[in-house]
Amino acid sequence: MTTKNQAENTCPAEGLLKTLSGKWKPQIFRFAVNGPIRFNTLLREIEGANKQSLATALKELESEGILHKVIISEKPLHIEYNLSERGQSLVPIFQQLEGIVK
């Protein structure tokens, strides 16, 4: 088909771009690349971020399959967020974006 119906199929990258670009999300992602992250750690480390925003961002990243939420039953019981496989596959894309930014 020609360019006629391109408007119908919304860009496949659109949802992912939206998910990744919400406030705090790139920063959360970057933390997650370096290993499991925890709620209060992010709250401490990401200056300006607040509970609600982080909770929302984490939930969205989780529901998009980028992060996995894991309950760690060890003492003291806590929660970890890890990069999923899908999340891992975004790492090189972030690196390229950063290359373009420079």
Add this chain to the structure above:
Amino acid sequence: MTTKNQAENTCPAEGLLKTLSGKWKPQIFRFAVNGPIRFNTLLREIEGANKQSLATALKELESEGILHKVIISEKPLHIEYNLSERGQSLVPIFQQLEGIVK
């Protein structure tokens, strides 16, 4: 003081992600990949988009150096938007994003 440098906490890809993820922008970008685009063509082809939104999106993509605005002085004088070099460098990133979506 030494206010913690926002720049060191801020993800370098963040601005670009924001720029690319605004409403209609991924679709505009996809059109632009296939050659020069024009305002009223986008308005016709991208269903749901309105003048103002497109104008804003085009301006932002232009000011981020992703599109170039060119006045074509030929017969029916008109305006074209083309992918800049910077814009071109985003094409493989879009392709990878789309690969992940699948």
Add this chain to the structure above:
DNA sequence: TTTGGTAGTCATGTTTTTTTGACCTCTTGT
């Protein structure tokens, strides 16, 4: 028992983005 850490939710308010509809300029066609 009070304090402190972990991991949040909820209602509300503010800010930013996006949409709407009217209006504008310039050029060509009738």
Add this chain to the structure above:
DNA sequence: ACAAGAGGTCAAAAAAACATGACTACCAAA
């Protein structure tokens, strides 16, 4: 002269995103 197409602008409203402060629940140490 008048209409119609191209390429917009502007003010205002509506919708979406983000922030704030109070509150919850669980567990452990002092």
